[in-house]
Amino acid sequence: MELINLGIRSIFIDNMIFAYFLGMCSFLAVSKKVSTAIGLGAAVVFVLGLTAPVNWLVQEYILKEGALTWISPAFETINLEFLQFIMFIAIIAAIVQLVEMVVEKFTPALYGALGIFLPLIAVNCSILGGSLFMVQRDYTLAEAAVFGAGSGMGFMLAIVALAAIREKLKYSNVPDGLKGLGITMLITGLMGIAFKSFIGIVL
Amino acid sequence: MSTEVLEPTATTKKSEPLFSKRRRKFVLDPLNDDNPITVQVLGICSALAVTVKMEPTLIMAVSVVFVIVFSNLIISLLRNLIPGRVRIIVQLGVIATFVTLVSEVLKAYNYEMYKVLGAFVGLIITNCIVMGRLEAFAMGNKPWDSVLDGLGSGFGYAWVILTVAFFRELLGSGSVFNHQIYDASIMPTNSLFIDSIGAFMVLGILIWIQRTKTGYVEH
Amino acid sequence: MQRSNTYILVFTAIMTIIIGGVLSLASQLLGPAQKKSIELDTKSQILSAVMDIDKKKDDVLGIYDKRIHSFVVDAQGNVVETDEKGNKIIPENVNVLKYSKKPCSERLLPVFMLMNEQDANKVDAYIFPMYGNGLWNKIYGYIALEADMNTIKGVSFGHVQETPGLGARIATKEIQDRFKGKKIFEGDELVSVVMLKGEKKDPSLFGPHEVDGMSGATLTGKGLNAMIKDYLECYKPFLLKTKNQQAAL
Numbered sequence: 001m002e003l004i005n006l007g008i009r010s011i012f013i014d015n016m017i018f019a020y021f022l023g024m025c026s027f028l029a030v031s032k033k034v035s036t037a038i039g040l041g042a043a044v045v046f047v048l049g050l051t052a053p054v055n056w057l058v059q060e061y062i063l064k065e066g067a068l069t070w071i072s073p074a075f076e077t078i079n080l081e082f083l084q085f086i087m088f089i090a091i092i093a094a095i096v097q098l099v100e101m102v103v104e105k106f107t108p109a110l111y112g113a114l115g116i117f118l119p120l121i122a123v124n125c126s127i128l129g130g131s132l133f134m135v136q137r138d139y140t141l142a143e144a145a146v147f148g149a150g151s152g153m154g155f156m157l158a159i160v161a162l163a164a165i166r167e168k169l170k171y172s173n174v175p176d177g178l179k180g181l182g183i184t185m186l187i188t189g190l191m192g193i194a195f196k197s198f199i200g201i202v203l
Numbered sequence: 204m205s206t207e208v209l210e211p212t213a214t215t216k217k218s219e220p221l222f223s224k225r226r227r228k229f230v231l232d233p234l235n236d237d238n239p240i241t242v243q244v245l246g247i248c249s250a251l252a253v254t255v256k257m258e259p260t261l262i263m264a265v266s267v268v269f270v271i272v273f274s275n276l277i278i279s280l281l282r283n284l285i286p287g288r289v290r291i292i293v294q295l296g297v298i299a300t301f302v303t304l305v306s307e308v309l310k311a312y313n314y315e316m317y318k319v320l321g322a323f324v325g326l327i328i329t330n331c332i333v334m335g336r337l338e339a340f341a342m343g344n345k346p347w348d349s350v351l352d353g354l355g356s357g358f359g360y361a362w363v364i365l366t367v368a369f370f371r372e373l374l375g376s377g378s379v380f381n382h383q384i385y386d387a388s389i390m391p392t393n394s395l396f397i398d399s400i401g402a403f404m405v406l407g408i409l410i411w412i413q414r415t416k417t418g419y420v421e422h
Numbered sequence: 423m424q425r426s427n428t429y430i431l432v433f434t435a436i437m438t439i440i441i442g443g444v445l446s447l448a449s450q451l452l453g454p455a456q457k458k459s460i461e462l463d464t465k466s467q468i469l470s471a472v473m474d475i476d477k478k479k480d481d482v483l484g485i486y487d488k489r490i491h492s493f494v495v496d497a498q499g500n501v502v503e504t505d506e507k508g509n510k511i512i513p514e515n516v517n518v519l520k521y522s523k524k525p526c527s528e529r530l531l532p533v534f535m536l537m538n539e540q541d542a543n544k545v546d547a548y549i550f551p552m553y554g555n556g557l558w559n560k561i562y563g564y565i566a567l568e569a570d571m572n573t574i575k576g577v578s579f580g581h582v583q584e585t586p587g588l589g590a591r592i593a594t595k596e597i598q599d600r601f602k603g604k605k606i607f608e609g610d611e612l613v614s615v616v617m618l619k620g621e622k623k624d625p626s627l628f629g630p631h632e633v634d635g636m637s638g639a640t641l642t643g644k645g646l647n648a649m650i651k652d653y654l655e656c657y658k659p660f661l662l663k664t665k666n667q668q669a670a671l
Binding site for chain 1: 235241245246247251252291292295296299300303306307321322326328329330331334365371394398399400401402403404407408410411412413415419420421
C-alpha cells in the first residue's frame with residue numbers, strides 16, 4: 001500500500017518536471033513531436049527505474065558511513081560519501097551504455113525506437129536527481145525502485161502531454177519573441193497548475 | 204570518435220592581448236545575444252528549482268560559475284591528451300570532482316545553505332551548460348580562452364536565474380535577500396510565485412522581453 | 423587521432439587516481455569543519471525549541487553544554503544506554519529520521535532536558551525530536567514540554583529541503599509561536615495538539631489542544647499533526663512515568 005502510494009505520488013504529485021524542474025533540457029528540446037516524446041519518455045522510465053535501485057545498493061553497501069562492514073568489521077568508520085556524485089554519475093553512464101548494448105543485441109526493434117535517445121539520457125538531470133533524492137529521503141530498496149519507475153512515468157506523462165500541445169500550437173499565431181521556448185515555458189506553467197489538482201490524493 | 208574534429212577552431216597569434224576584441228566576445232556574447240538559458244535553452248533543470256529566494260540562488264550561481272570555469276580550464280589543458288572514446292566520462296569525472304568540492308565546502312562552512320540546496324548542488328553535474336561548454340568549446344580551444352568562455356556562460360546563467368529569483372521572492376514572499384520590503388497589509392503576496400509555476404511564468408515572460416529586444420525568433 | 427587501448431586504460435587509471443586523491447584530501451581537510459557545523463546545527467535547533475537563539479551570535483555549544491542534559495529512552499519509557507552491538511548511544515547522534523519509519527517499539531527515542539539556569543537539578547523543559555511527512559518532503563521538529571509534561575513550552579519545525587510551497591511557513595516563528603502554552607494531555611489521556619484547517623489569526627478562538635492553521639498549506643498541517651501525534655504516542659510511557667514521579671514528590 002505504502003509503495004502504491006509512493007508510486008502515485010512520484011508520478012503525479014512529486015512530478016519531476018512540475019515540482020522539481022528536473023530533466024527540463026530534454027523536456028523542452030525533445031517535445032516537438034509526440035512520437036519522439038514517447039520514445040524519450042520510455043527510455044527515461046527504463047533507465048530511471050534501473051539506476052535508482054542500483055545506486056541504492058551502491059550507497060548502502062559502498063558509500064555510506066559503516067557501509068563496508070560486510071567486507072570486514074574494521075571498516076566501520078569509513079565514510080565514502082564524498083565519492084557519491086562521482087559514483088552515481090559513473091554508474092548512470094555505465095548503465096546507459098549497458099542498456100544500449102543489450103537492447104541493440106536482443107531487441108533491434110526497440111533499439112530503433114529508443115536508440116538515439118539513450119546517450120542523451122546520461123546527462124538528463126532527472127536521472128541523477130532521482131538517485132540523489134532517493135538518498136536524501138532515506139528510501140528502502142523497494143521504495144527506491146518504485147520511486148525511480150514512478151518518476152520516470154511522471155516525466156513521460158509530462159513530455160508526451162507537452163508534445164501534443166506543441167503539435168497543435170504550430171497552427172497558432174504566437175508573438176515573435178514568444179515563439180518556441182517562451183510560449184513553451186508559459187504552457188508548462190499552466191500544465192503545472194493542472195497537475196496541482198492531484199495534490200492531496202492519498203491512497 | 205577521434206579528437207581531430209575538435210582541433211582549435213580559431214587560430215590565435217601569440218602576441219594577442221589578454222582581453223582582445225575576439226576574447227571579449229567570449230565573455231559578452233553569452234550575457235545577452237547568446238545567453239545559455241534564454242537563447243540556447245540549456246541548464247534550466249537545476250536553475251529554476253532553487254529560485255524561490257535570492258540567497259540560495261546566489262550561492263547556486265556562484266557554484267555554477269566556479270564549476271564551469273575550472274572544468275573548462277582543466278579540460279582545455281588536457282584536451283590533447285583525452286582519448287576521444289572516453290571523453291564524455293572524463294568530462295563528467297572532472298565536473299563531478301568540482302561539484303563535490305563545492306558541496307563539501309558548503310557543508311563545512313555554510314550548513315544552512317547546504318541543507319536548503321540539498322540535492323540540487325549535485326545536479327550541477329548534469330547541468331547542460333557545463334557539459335555543453337566542455338564539449339563545444341574547451342575540447343577545442345586554449346586554456347585562457349576557455350576560462351573566458353566559462354566566465355561568460357556562467358554569468359549569462361547567473362543573471363537570468365538571479366532575475367527570476369528576484370521577482371519570485373519579491374512577489375511571492377514580499378522580500379529581497381530576506382529583507383522584508385512590504386508586508387501583507389500593503390499588498391498580499393502571491394503564493395503562485397513561491398510555487399514552481401511562478402518560475403515557469405517569470406522565465407517565460409523574461410524570455411519574451413529579451414527576445415523582443417534582441418530580435419531573435421525561433422522557428 | 424585514434425589512441426591505443428593501453429593508452430586509454432593508463433589515462434583513465436591516472437585520472438581516477440588524481441580525482442580520487444583530490445576528493446579524499448578535500449574530505450579529510452574539511453571533515454572536522456563539517457562535523458562541527460552539523461553539531462552546531464543540531465544543537466541550535468534543539469535549543470531553539472525553548473529559547474530564541476541566533477546561531478551566528480550566541481555561543482550555542484556553550485549554552486548547550488551548560489543547560490542540556492540528554493539521554494535515550496525506549497517505547498516503554500526506560501532509559502537505554504547501549505545499542506544492540508553494545509556501543510554507547512550518544513543521544514545527539516541518534517538518526518531520528520531512520521527510526522521514524524519503524525514502529526515505536528523499535529525506535530530509540532532521545533530526550534533532551536533543559537536544566538534550570540540557577541538550580542542545576544531542576545528541569546525546566548523536556549525536548550523531543552521528531553520526523554514526519556510534509557506535503558513534498560520530510561519535515562522535522564523539536565517539541566519542548568514544560569516540567570508538568572503537559573504544557574508546550576515551545577516548538578521548532580523545519581523541512582528537510584527547500585520546499586516549493588506554502589508549507590515552508592512551518593519554519594517561521596509566527597507559526598511556531600502558535601503552539602506555545604497548548605496542552606497535550608487530558609488527565610492521563612493523550613490528545614495531542616492539532617493544527618486546524620484555515621487561518622483565523624485570532625488566538626482566542628482556539629481551545630487548549632487546537633492551533634490556528636496556515637492558509638493554503640492544510641496538507642502540511644495534516645502532516646505536522648500526524649507527526650506530533652505519532653511521536654507523542656511513542657513517548658507516552660515516558661511522559662506518564664515522569665509525570666507520576668513528579669506528582670509523587
